Amino acid sequence: MAKITLHNLAHSYNNDDNYALKSMNHVWEDGAAYALLGPSGCGKTTLLNIISGLLTPSSGEILFNDQNVTTKDTATRNIAQVFQFPVVYDTMTVRQNLAFPLKNRNLDANYIKTRINDIASMIEVEDILDKKAQGLTADIKQKISLGRGLVREDVNAILFDEPLTVIDPHMKWQLRTQLKALHKKLGHTMIYVTHDQTEALTFADKVVVMLEGEVVQIGTPTELFEKPAHTFVGYFIGSPGMNILPASINGDKAHINGHEITLAAGYEKHSGNMEIGIRPEFAQLSNNPSDLPITIKRIENVGHYQIIRAAHDTLDIDIIASESAEVSEDMQYVHFDKNRINIYADDWLVTP
Amino acid sequence: MKKTPNQKAWFMVLPVLLLVAFSAIIPLMTVVNYSVQDTFGNNEFFWVGLEWFEEILHSERIHDALGRQALFTLIILSIEIPLGIFVALHMPKKNGLWSSLCLVLVALPLLIPWNVVGTIWQIFGRIDIGLLGYTLDKMGFDYNYTQDSFAAWATIIIMDVWHWTSLVVLLSYAGLKSIPDAYYQAAKIDQASRWSIFRYIELPKMKGVLLIAVLLRFMDSFMIYTEPFVVTGGGPGNATTFLSIDLVKMAIGQFDLGPAAAFSLIYFLVILLISWVFYTIMVHSDKEAG
Missing domain, CATH: 3.40.50.300 (P-loop containing nucleotide triphosphate hydrolases)
Known part of the structure; x- marks a missing residue:
């Protein structure tokens, strides 16, 4: 050994x-x-x-x-x-x-x-x-x-x-x-x-x-x-994998196509291509207009949970919801758990 | 749905049946026909039963030819198979210009017609004008394949080895190429010796192709005719008169059609029998292992 x-x-x-x-x-x-x-x-x-x-x-x-x-x-x-x-x-x-x-x-x-x-x-x-x-x-x-x-x-x-x-x-x-x-x-x-x-x-x-x-x-x-x-x-890693969305980062706020998302901590300014990463497990459908608007493309039921394939504009977003979760007409938004959002600059993780 | 029996499909095999009949069955039957009859010409035939077969089976001349044939086949098999494997083991394994060149060089003798091979060696070995014969003679060796039966045998065996070892090499090489690298890597990790690698990896993986190689070489060498006929004509004396040469002498030289036909059939059966026994043993030992 x-x-x-x-x-x-x-x-x-x-x-x-x-x-x-x-x-x-x-x-x-x-x-x-x-x-x-x-x-x-x-x-x-x-x-x-x-x-x-x-x-x-x-x-x-x-x-x-x-x-x-x-x-x-x-x-x-x-x-x-x-x-x-x-x-x-x-x-x-x-x-x-x-x-x-x-x-x-x-x-x-x-x-x-x-x-x-x-x-x-x-x-x-x-x-x-x-x-x-x-x-x-x-x-x-x-x-x-x-x-x-x-x-x-x-x-x-x-x-x-x-x-x-x-x-x-x-x-x-x-x-x-x-x-x-x-x-x-x-x-x-x-x-x-x-x-x-x-x-x-x-x-x-x-x-x-x-x-x-x-x-x-x-x-x-x-x-x-x-x-x-x-x-x-x-x-x-993960199935489906992490949602990676291009965003601009400003302190503890991220902007995706002008929609504001609150982050858990403030980030310094980084040069390069900024993205936020959020696992489908930590994304949630919501009906709150302050969240990111999406359109649902289809829902896959994989037994003990559902995978919701959605999109914001041209950006694909996957959401994992429990098997029992109801998906109603007014669920036109997605909420991200701010503690679970990772920030990437030129593909590499950056810390607050 | 109820199907009505329809035997018309049998007509579909008729062309093949005709083809096989004309190409194999009818000619073979002709031979069978000759083998049980005697003729004195004028297309008159007499029924003789199995007399010709008895004569052939008890003929000392045929026994001698069979002995020579068996010895010849044994010698060339015991040279060509190990030599072929040896050469294949030393061929470059990586694909590239060098390995292609080797393959072409090795395959070259296989492309030469039997007659030409015979002629090449016939001239090559002549002591008056042949490079080999002349050199040996001048070096003081008593080499003369037209008079010395040992020299005649040596020449024919070397010629056959030269002509056909390539076949064994190509088959073995194909077998070796099919062994994945991982086996060699595992052997390295296990600290296997070169001999162990050969014995436990290469030989088992080559078994299938070697079976084919031995079968092909057995059948071919057991039927050899053209090359020794061109080089020695069966001589000196009867020293290199193998079965085929003897058969042709009997059938065409002496025009003994009946005995020659009986001889042909026995000859054919002997080859069939040995090939079958050999094949069965090899396949059976394979199954036992599995």
């Missing part, structure tokens, strides 16, 4: 100015579970491959504890990785699969035996230990490839590269829960790459949100929800 430090790390695939990963500094704490969240092509897999040693960064350093491993290969870094689709050795039995990394390290046969039994009971494959890996279902294969990582006690970190992509939806939940339990039990540093916010938010202690090769926010699921540091985090 190890603390992983990224120091001025950056990477470009062709060694030009087109950086897949822009310069970043970050410390992955020992024993924590992280999720790397972002849309396809945001550089999260690049970052993962740099950590695992499959890729050497074009600049910067990567440290495991205090040891510089930037140019070390995968094997010496002693990490485990679970890939997007299950990687198992088809011609081996489940037992041989689990033993493989230990055998290659020439460990004692008795030790290997007890270790495999431990891991097998942890990932619940005891009854199929002597079956050929070929022909097992994807979720069991994925468990085995996880097991191959866990079987080494001294592994520095376990990396997951969208490991549930090929798993059936009903098994996803189960595997995720199991993974979380294993993390609690074993306390490995885990880094989990995904583009699925549910996976990221349920798995991780801390979520690292990436956009275009840059880390835009690192935070707990609550922080990401309440105080998105970037408009992208706002609308990428």
